[in-house]
Amino acid sequence: MSNKKDRNEVIKQLSDKVGDFTVSLHYDRRLYKQDIKGSIVHASMLCNQKIITLPDRDSILTGLLEIESEIETGIFTWRPELEDIHMNIESRLHEKIGSVAGKLHTARSRNDQVSLDMRMYVKDSINIIIEQLTAFQRVLLNLASQYDDVIIPGYTHLQKAQPVLFAHHLLAYFEMITRDKTRFKEACQRTDVLPLGSGALAGLPYDLDRSYVARELGFSQISENSMDAVSDRDFVIDYLSAASICMMHISRLSEELILWTTEEFSLIKLPAEYTTGSSIMPQKRNPDFAEISRGKTGRVYGNLISMLTILKGLPMTYNRDLQEDKEGFFDSHDTLTSVLEVFVGMLPGIYVNSEKARQSAEGGMVLATDLADYLVIKGVPFREAHGIISELSDFASINHKTFSEISLKEYRGFSMLFDEDVYEVTVESSISSRNTVGGTSFKMVQQAIKTGYRKLEG
Numbered sequence: 001m002s003n004k005k006d007r008n009e010v011i012k013q014l015s016d017k018v019g020d021f022t023v024s025l026h027y028d029r030r031l032y033k034q035d036i037k038g039s040i041v042h043a044s045m046l047c048n049q050k051i052i053t054l055p056d057r058d059s060i061l062t063g064l065l066e067i068e069s070e071i072e073t074g075i076f077t078w079r080p081e082l083e084d085i086h087m088n089i090e091s092r093l094h095e096k097i098g099s100v101a102g103k104l105h106t107a108r109s110r111n112d113q114v115s116l117d118m119r120m121y122v123k124d125s126i127n128i129i130i131e132q133l134t135a136f137q138r139v140l141l142n143l144a145s146q147y148d149d150v151i152i153p154g155y156t157h158l159q160k161a162q163p164v165l166f167a168h169h170l171l172a173y174f175e176m177i178t179r180d181k182t183r184f185k186e187a188c189q190r191t192d193v194l195p196l197g198s199g200a201l202a203g204l205p206y207d208l209d210r211s212y213v214a215r216e217l218g219f220s221q222i223s224e225n226s227m228d229a230v231s232d233r234d235f236v237i238d239y240l241s242a243a244s245i246c247m248m249h250i251s252r253l254s255e256e257l258i259l260w261t262t263e264e265f266s267l268i269k270l271p272a273e274y275t276t277g278s279s280i281m282p283q284k285r286n287p288d289f290a291e292i293s294r295g296k297t298g299r300v301y302g303n304l305i306s307m308l309t310i311l312k313g314l315p316m317t318y319n320r321d322l323q324e325d326k327e328g329f330f331d332s333h334d335t336l337t338s339v340l341e342v343f344v345g346m347l348p349g350i351y352v353n354s355e356k357a358r359q360s361a362e363g364g365m366v367l368a369t370d371l372a373d374y375l376v377i378k379g380v381p382f383r384e385a386h387g388i389i390s391e392l393s394d395f396a397s398i399n400h401k402t403f404s405e406i407s408l409k410e411y412r413g414f415s416m417l418f419d420e421d422v423y424e425v426t427v428e429s430s431i432s433s434r435n436t437v438g439g440t441s442f443k444m445v446q447q448a449i450k451t452g453y454r455k456l457e458g
């Protein structure tokens, strides 16, 4: 560098860049509501504990509420050079009420403050998601009862296996979502711990009333170790893990919807507004919404892996790495809530082609197990019956016949125990016979739908 002026210029440019590197404002401003609420309760507690005066508390509260409305009306001036949401709000408070603003940060560090904000946001997010999951379940139940007599082939290995009710298939997803809700609720319990009052890492030299703060902010527990409280983000991992599993379930359903809309399956039609045309092939109605939902599962998994990786090497306690918890979390919240919105909107408009479902269920050899059971009832050991029906199936397949097209004489070639009543083995009789708890019989499925609605009410 030839002269001092040039050198200063380079240093300035560098520090601008480095400044940008540490800025989190563009994403953590989403925490403004939580940050302000936390500050209001903190200031109130400081006043209750006679750490700050009543007039000081009042001007802090008034200032904070004004800032909140400035943010909400869009007139707040965001200053990235102040790095994050916490410093933006605090600095604006200074502009508004002068040096009293400095008292707000008494007995608090950004380390316990940011953990508080995140915990509050995660809890809010979980409540939103649980409500959406319930709406999703309701839509599944509605669809199940709308098509409660539609029979489809059930698959294993993506090979037709046994007939099942379409409703039974949908109710499988109802169960998955029930478990997803449980996971989110458990994640919420572990998130529901107040970190504020931990300070930077070691606790605080003031007589704080943490119970008051917990109560006012709706926390049911208070953190028991200040070092853990400021460095822990496993509540984010819990959340991302629950979100990943939930997305995996939605992705499986997406995959099925996509398969079912193919000409080969022709089992369902998606509502037109949830499909898109092709720019080149005029006949196409692509299931893009389901596909994008399936695709978005990847980013939620990615966010989980990121967070696990961010935390794995961190020494106690707060490290700036932790700032990286936010984007993945917000992204997962946005992804999951938007996907759920799509599904709750899309599923009610699905048209199910019962006729095609039936043809498909009657094709193939989905009644093979029922025929084996038919022989079992007549005294044949199951393994032997299995062998007989296996040969019968080969015969049917070679001769391009369905079971109902095989003559009694032909049946008797395989076992003399076959009688006229073999033709009473139908997809309906197969469904009706599977009346064990959790089975696909009409009766069980009706009951499951009823229980499902009851669970949602409860």
Ligand code: ARG
Pocket (backbone or CB within 6 Å): 024, 028, 084, 110, 111, 114, 318, 320, 322, 323, 324
């Ligand atoms: N933006 C920071 C974060 O998200 C806030 C906490 C900063 N604390 C600190 N000691 N620099 O983690």
